[in-house]
Amino acid sequence: MDLADTLVADFDVIDLLHTLATRSTELLDANAAGIMLADQRGSLRVMASSTEEARLLELYELQRNEGPCLDCFHSGAPVARADLDAMLATWPVFTKRMRELGFSSAQALPMRLHGDTIGVLNLFRSRPGPLTESDLWIGQAMAHVATVGLMQERSIAASEQLAEQLQAALSSRVLLEQAKGVLAERTGLSMDESFHAMRRYARANQRRLGEVAARIIDGTVDAEALRGT
Amino acid sequence: MTTAAAHDRRVAEILSLITDTEDDRPLLVRLCAQGLTALPVAGVALALMTDEGPSGVVLAATDDRARKLEELQFSLGEGPCVEASRNGRAVLEPDLGSSGPTRWPAFGAAVLEAGVRAIFAFPLRVGAIRVGILDLYRDVPGWLSAEDLAEALAFADAATVVVLYLQADSGAGLAPAALTEPIDNRAQVHQATGMITIQLDVEMAEALLRLRAHAYATSRTVSEVAVDVVDRRIRFDDSDTGASGDP
Missing domain, CATH: 1.10.10.10 (Winged helix-like DNA-binding domain superfamily/Winged helix DNA-binding domain)
Incomplete structure (x- = not known):
C-alpha cells in the first residue's frame, strides 16, 4: 500500500498527509477525511483534506472551537457519537455546519507519538453513526503510520523538532x-x-x-x- | 488554545514592538535586538536571499561576531544559513563541538574558534517566496526548548513580513498597516497569489504584495479579496486600485 512505500521512498509531508486522507476514504466507510496537526503550543492547523467540504468543516471547527476533532485532540482518544441527536447535543454549532456541508456523522482518531497527541485524523460520512470496530482499527493504524512517517522525515525524533516540522x-x-x-x-x-x-x-x-x-x-x-x- | 491564532498573535506583537517605538534604528536591527532579548541566544543575524540563492548581504546583526559569521558562510559557501536557504528548511545544530567540523569542515572550525557552540537557522519563506534567513547563535550547546523554538519561528515570520515590506517598490502602494499584520495563511490567500502572478506576469512575492496593497486600498481584509480572486470575481490589472471586477 502506498502509505508504507512513502516511508522508504522520497518523502513529502503534505503528500503523505494527503495520501492518508484520500486512502482513508477509499479503505474506510467514510466520504471525506482531513488531518489536523498541532505544534508544541497546542495550536491545531488543517494540513490536508480529501475534499473542499472536509477542509471547510475542519476550519470551521477550529474557528468555533467546538467539535469531535478538538475533543479527540484534547483527550487523545477516538471520538464519535451514536447518532445525529447525540452529536447535536454535544456539538450543536459544529453539527449544524456539518449537515449543511452534506455529512451526517464525524469520527476523530488521534495521531499519537510517545504519549503525546500530535494531530487528529478526521473522518466524515454522509451516513449517521460511528465507524465499525474494524474500520476504526484500520483507521487508527493508518493514523499511526502517518505519525511515524511524519517523525521519520528527518530521522531525528526529538520533540523539540515538532514545531519546526509543522512549520516545514x-x-x-x-x-x-x-x-x-x-x-x-x-x-x-x-x-x-x-x-x-x-x-x-x-x-x-x-x-x-x-x-x-x-x-x-x-x-x-x-x-x-x-x-x- | 486551539488554533494557529497564538502564533499569529505573537508575530503581530513582535511587529508592533518594533514599529511602535521612538527608536530610529532600522526596522530589522530593532527586530534582531528584540530577538536577542526574547530568546536565550548570544547573537541574532538576518541575511538576505534572492531567487538565485543566498545573496551574501547581511541585513542586520546584533553584534560584530554574528555579522562576520554570516559573511563567512557566504564566502565559504557552507554553513547552516547556506543550507537553510538551499533547502528552505530550518537547520538546527545544537552541538557544533561534536558535529560542526564534520558537517561543515571549513565553517565548523571557524565558528568554534569564535566561541559559538550552537546555531539555529530559519528560512524566511512563504511557500515559493524566499526572502532571507534568520540565524541564532549560542555560546553554550543545547537544543532550544519547545517554547523558545516557537518563539524563534514567530521571529522568523515577523522578519519575513518586514523584509517583504522593505522589498516592495513604493509603486505597490503598500500601506504601513502591511507592516504590522502577519501573513494570512488561509489557503485562498496563497491560491490568489498564484493566480495574480499570471494575471500580472510578476513574481510570487510581488503578487502577494499587490494582493495586500489592494486589500488596504479598498479597506477590505486580505482574505476577502483573495476569495474574490479565487472565485474569479475580480482580476488584477494595472489600474489605480490594482484590480477590477465585481466583488
Whole structure:
C-alpha cells in the first residue's frame, strides 16, 4: 500500500498527509477525511483534506472551537457519537455546519507519538453513526503510520523538532496552494481540479508533489501538459 | 488554545514592538535586538536571499561576531544559513563541538574558534517566496526548548513580513498597516497569489504584495479579496486600485 512505500521512498509531508486522507476514504466507510496537526503550543492547523467540504468543516471547527476533532485532540482518544441527536447535543454549532456541508456523522482518531497527541485524523460520512470496530482499527493504524512517517522525515525524533516540522509542513502547504493558483489561472481549472491534476502528474512521472508544485510556479512544467493528464 | 491564532498573535506583537517605538534604528536591527532579548541566544543575524540563492548581504546583526559569521558562510559557501536557504528548511545544530567540523569542515572550525557552540537557522519563506534567513547563535550547546523554538519561528515570520515590506517598490502602494499584520495563511490567500502572478506576469512575492496593497486600498481584509480572486470575481490589472471586477 502506498502509505508504507512513502516511508522508504522520497518523502513529502503534505503528500503523505494527503495520501492518508484520500486512502482513508477509499479503505474506510467514510466520504471525506482531513488531518489536523498541532505544534508544541497546542495550536491545531488543517494540513490536508480529501475534499473542499472536509477542509471547510475542519476550519470551521477550529474557528468555533467546538467539535469531535478538538475533543479527540484534547483527550487523545477516538471520538464519535451514536447518532445525529447525540452529536447535536454535544456539538450543536459544529453539527449544524456539518449537515449543511452534506455529512451526517464525524469520527476523530488521534495521531499519537510517545504519549503525546500530535494531530487528529478526521473522518466524515454522509451516513449517521460511528465507524465499525474494524474500520476504526484500520483507521487508527493508518493514523499511526502517518505519525511515524511524519517523525521519520528527518530521522531525528526529538520533540523539540515538532514545531519546526509543522512549520516545514506549512511551507509545503503554502507552496502547493500557490501552485494551485498558478495552474488554475493558466488552465481555467478549479482549485480542486488543479490539485488533482498536479497529483496525477506527480504520480505518473514519479516526482514529489512539492517538486511538481515548484516547477509549475517557475514555469518549467507546462500547465497544459498537466491539464491533459 | 486551539488554533494557529497564538502564533499569529505573537508575530503581530513582535511587529508592533518594533514599529511602535521612538527608536530610529532600522526596522530589522530593532527586530534582531528584540530577538536577542526574547530568546536565550548570544547573537541574532538576518541575511538576505534572492531567487538565485543566498545573496551574501547581511541585513542586520546584533553584534560584530554574528555579522562576520554570516559573511563567512557566504564566502565559504557552507554553513547552516547556506543550507537553510538551499533547502528552505530550518537547520538546527545544537552541538557544533561534536558535529560542526564534520558537517561543515571549513565553517565548523571557524565558528568554534569564535566561541559559538550552537546555531539555529530559519528560512524566511512563504511557500515559493524566499526572502532571507534568520540565524541564532549560542555560546553554550543545547537544543532550544519547545517554547523558545516557537518563539524563534514567530521571529522568523515577523522578519519575513518586514523584509517583504522593505522589498516592495513604493509603486505597490503598500500601506504601513502591511507592516504590522502577519501573513494570512488561509489557503485562498496563497491560491490568489498564484493566480495574480499570471494575471500580472510578476513574481510570487510581488503578487502577494499587490494582493495586500489592494486589500488596504479598498479597506477590505486580505482574505476577502483573495476569495474574490479565487472565485474569479475580480482580476488584477494595472489600474489605480490594482484590480477590477465585481466583488
